[in-house]
Amino acid sequence: MKRQSTRDKILLTCRKLFNAKTVGAVTTAAIAEAVGINEGNLYYYFKKKSDVVAALFEQFAAKQLRLAEQDRNLRDWFELMWEWRFFYRDTMAILAMDPSLRSHLKHLADQVQSRGRLKLMEMIELGQLKATEAELDVLLENCWIISTYWIEYLHSRHGINRVTKKHLDWGYRQMAALFQPYRVASQQLLASSDFLPHPDLA
Structure with missing residues (x-):
């Protein structure tokens, strides 16, 4: 089994910390403590927190593009959102x-939407x-709007700060409902589509 590098451990730890709290609430001191290194060692790998975020975005973008290329279903997209919800x-x-991430986000969105x-x-x-x-x-x-902002909606509209797997199911249901008017009413055809699993079966 390949040994995890310190850099990879920092990024994995940061993803977990950012998901659990917020990017703004996590300090470099907290990151170093969670990784088990001193802050000076952390700065050897990442000069500032924005460098960590940029590296995480590269991983996130690669996973999105890989998922798009594999023709995975929409429920899998919500699982990816859960893993990178921050x-x-x-x-x-x-x-x-x-x-500078704004232009990268736009380019990623264009690729995934295409x-x-x-x-x-x-x-x-x-x-x-x-x-x-x-x-x-x-x-x-509309799919992009829901997939991008459903977590923020739960926070601003319902005061939910801690998103759970239960909320993941809620988000997918909102997305699946968009397709209902356009789905062909043939059970055989619907069953043959793996792209849009029924919310109760996902």
């Missing part, structure tokens, strides 16, 4: 910390969905 919850704080459009077009060709191009554009935008 990026969705703390977006504004992260962009204030490192404004792959999503191809998948939905494939479902239309297979007769699993029925939608015009204009309807498809709206569906894609």
Whole structure:
């Protein structure tokens, strides 16, 4: 088994800390203590916290693109959001910390949305969905809005600061509901689509 490098351990620890708290609430001293190194050693790998966030974003982007390329279902996307939920919850704080990430986020969104459009077009060709191009554009935008902001919505609308697996199911249900008007009412065709598992079976 390959030994985990100190850099990788720092990044894994930071992802867990950022998820549990917020990016702004986690200090470099707390990171060093959780990793089991002194702050000076931490600075050897990352000069500032924004450098940690940038490195984590590279990992996050790679996982998103890999998931898109593998044609995984939408429920898997929500699992990925769960693993990297601090990026969705703390977006504004992260962009204030490192404004250069804004262009990287846009590029990533363009790539993922493009792959999503191809998948939905494939479902239309297979007769699993029925939608015009204009309807498809709206569906894609609404999917992106929900997938990007559902965690922040729970926080601002319902005062939920600690997102759990139960909330993950809630988020997926909101996404799945968007597809309902466009799904072809054929049980055989619906069963053949792995892209959009039923919320009760996911």
